[in-house]
Amino acid sequence: MTTGRHLNKVKPSVVDALEPLFDGASVMVGGFGLCGNAEALIAGVVERGVKDLHLISNNAGNMGKGLAAWLRAGVVGRITCTYLGNNEDLHAAMREGKIRIDVIPQGTFVERMRAAGAGIPAFYTPTGVGTVVAEGKETRTFGDREYVLEEALHADFALIRCKQADPFGNARFWRTARNFSPIMATAAKTTILEADALVELGALDPDDVHLPGIFVHRVVEVTEHEDPFEYRTVRQKETA
Amino acid sequence: MSWGKQDMAKRAAAEIAPGSIVNLGIGLPTLVADYLPDDGSVWFHSENGLLGMGPFPYEGDEDPQLINAGKQTVTVVPGGSIFDSATSFAMIRGGHVDLAVLGAMQVAMTGDLANWSIPGGKTMGIGGAMDLASGAKRILVLTRHTTKEGEPKLLERCDFPLTALGCVDRVITELGVFDVTGDGFRVVELAEGVALEEVREKTGAPLTE
Numbered sequence: 001m002t003t004g005r006h007l008n009k010v011k012p013s014v015v016d017a018l019e020p021l022f023d024g025a026s027v028m029v030g031g032f033g034l035c036g037n038a039e040a041l042i043a044g045v046v047e048r049g050v051k052d053l054h055l056i057s058n059n060a061g062n063m064g065k066g067l068a069a070w071l072r073a074g075v076v077g078r079i080t081c082t083y084l085g086n087n088e089d090l091h092a093a094m095r096e097g098k099i100r101i102d103v104i105p106q107g108t109f110v111e112r113m114r115a116a117g118a119g120i121p122a123f124y125t126p127t128g129v130g131t132v133v134a135e136g137k138e139t140r141t142f143g144d145r146e147y148v149l150e151e152a153l154h155a156d157f158a159l160i161r162c163k164q165a166d167p168f169g170n171a172r173f174w175r176t177a178r179n180f181s182p183i184m185a186t187a188a189k190t191t192i193l194e195a196d197a198l199v200e201l202g203a204l205d206p207d208d209v210h211l212p213g214i215f216v217h218r219v220v221e222v223t224e225h226e227d228p229f230e231y232r233t234v235r236q237k238e239t240a
Numbered sequence: 241m242s243w244g245k246q247d248m249a250k251r252a253a254a255e256i257a258p259g260s261i262v263n264l265g266i267g268l269p270t271l272v273a274d275y276l277p278d279d280g281s282v283w284f285h286s287e288n289g290l291l292g293m294g295p296f297p298y299e300g301d302e303d304p305q306l307i308n309a310g311k312q313t314v315t316v317v318p319g320g321s322i323f324d325s326a327t328s329f330a331m332i333r334g335g336h337v338d339l340a341v342l343g344a345m346q347v348a349m350t351g352d353l354a355n356w357s358i359p360g361g362k363t364m365g366i367g368g369a370m371d372l373a374s375g376a377k378r379i380l381v382l383t384r385h386t387t388k389e390g391e392p393k394l395l396e397r398c399d400f401p402l403t404a405l406g407c408v409d410r411v412i413t414e415l416g417v418f419d420v421t422g423d424g425f426r427v428v429e430l431a432e433g434v435a436l437e438e439v440r441e442k443t444g445a446p447l448t449e
Contacts, residue, residue: 032288032325033311035304062311083365085311091362103363106287107329107371114326126374127333130352130405133370176288177305180325210324227304230311234299 008167009219010198014044017192017220021045021157024077026054028113028184030160033059033085033230034066036177038161038194040222042067045075045159052077056113056155058106058180062087065228080153082106105133110183112153117186117215122151158188162211165195166202169216170209178210185215192218196225241433242414250275251429252341252382252412260338261285261331263372266310268382269341280317285337287368289328292320309368332368333375340376342369344383344411346398349445351408351420353381354400366403373404385413385442392444394418394425415439424448 011017018041021027027045031037045053046069055076061068068089070076076093078100084090094101104112105127115123124147128134138149160181163174171193173181185191198221243251245268253275256262263285264270273295276282284293286308293308294315302313316322331337346354353373357363373379386392394411410428411418416439417428424446430436440447 032307032309035288035307035311081365083367085364085367094363103365105366105370106325106368107333107375110325110329111333125333127371127404129374131370131402133366175303175306175322176286176290178322178324179289182324183326229302229304229313230307231313232302232304233296233312233314234302235296237298 009169009213009217010167011218011220014040014220014222015048017041017218018044018048020190021048021050023050024052025050025157026056026155028056028155028158028180028188029067030158030179030181030184031057031059031066032176032179033062034228035230036161036173036179036181037066038159039066039225040220041159041192041194042069046070046073050075054078054080056080056153058082058109059085059087060090062230063228064089080104080109082109108133108150109153110180112150113180113183113187116152116154117183120152122149124149153187155184155188156190158184158191159194160185160191161194161196163196164199164204165193165216165219166199166204166213167219168201169193169211169213169219170204171195171211171213171216172204172208173210182211182215185211190217191215192220194220194222196223197221241431243431244414245271247431248382248412248414251417252380255380255410256282256339258282261291261336263287263332263337263340263376265340265342265369265372267343269343270310272341272382285328285331286314287325287328287332287372289323289325290314290316290320291323291331292317294320329368329371332371335375335377337372337376339378339380340372341380341382342372344381344393346393346395346400347381347383347408347411347420348395348398349420349424350397350422351406352398353379353403353408354398355403357401359400369403373407378409379407381408381411383411383413385415385439392442395444415442421448
């Protein structure tokens with residue numbers, strides 16, 4: 001595969017892709033629940049056996065799957081998330097109280113990462129004003145409305161998944177599997193991308209790139225995924 | 241008599257004007273979609289990154305990577321679009337969503353909403369609730385009038401952790417339709433066979449006609 005003048009970021013295996021990971025690292029992991037999870041990278045972190053990670057993820061897994069494996073394996077020392085829902089592993093972690101869990105509004109969660117990626121140290125938002133979310137934070141009035149100051153959220157790593165990527169790390173996502181991933185990529189020092197398919201440089205039309213490769217540092221192709229359904233809801237075909 | 245869940249959803253659907261961009265919260269609010277005209281005049285936004293959400297897929301067409309914010313498999317209508325979470329929340333926080341229909345644990349007469357955590361109970365988390373409550377142009381709450389234990393949910397002041405201050409415009413319960421006035425709730429409509437006295441007994445704030 002030709003990479004032209006670009007650095008070839010493709011790693012031969014998940015183990016190689018995860019090589020720079022270290023104990024105590026902050027790690028953003030893409031996905032809305034189990035939708036869009038970098039399944040092989042998530043499993044690879046458990047196999048690697050690191051500890052005390054600060055996991056930054058919307059749900060931290062569900063139904064014992066996805067990032068629930070990190071909770072069970074004890075690789076996590078702290079979690080920043082937005083929703084627990086039916087994630088019993090996360091509820092259990094919260095009850096046990098051994099690890100710090102910050103639950104924050106989803107829009108603030110993603111905007112803090114967007115800010116980090118765009119070089120913005122903090123921003124004001126009305127979300128959370130008058131609630132526990134604003135406790136201890138600076139507030140300010142603009143016009144006739146009160147806003148709370150939220151700080152950028154950076155991470156050492158982002159582990160994300162896409163449908164197609166080229167060796168420079170240009171990526172295209174599939175359906176709602178995109179969610180937080182392209183934003184996390186901008187906010188992390190090292191973004192590791194798990195691609196369902198690796199394509200040649202130039203194969204992606206530049207207008208169709210969802211995440212430009214500048215934000216991606218390591219790429220690994222993983223062709224097999226479980227992609228579990230969380231709630232498989234269907235309707236019956238109307239009969240004539 | 242009072243309204244059932246389906247009646248409540250139907251009544252909520254009547255609040256939605258053609259051309260609206262609507263976000264339906266998890267649970268009871270999702271039923272509202274079933275009572276809207278199937279003519280593409282209302283667009284559904286799902287905060288996980290989808291505008292133009294369609295009904296559940298036909299069996300065999302479901303894709304685990306095409307879901308709504310409740311993590312149910314869904315479809316996209318013609319003209320729909322998919323985007324990242326930052327864009328999705330710019331739609332919400334930037335005031336581009338016309339209406340959010342949300343569930344509630346408590347609603348105050350000032351419009352304060354509590355819908356994410358019960359003290360001492362299981363915390364489901366915040367998700368997009370705080371952003372929707374403070375960002376959508378209009379907030380319609382769809383909830384039972386009282387808790388399972390019979391405690392009023394429409395109150396002078398919420399004592400559960402708040403989602404947002406002064407955000408709720410209108411509340412639909414099994415007993416009727418109520419507007420937040422600041423110093424009480426105004427009865428817009430009562431469900432068939434429901435007497436004002438019953439509503440008064442089950443409401444923890446002044447009620448006006």
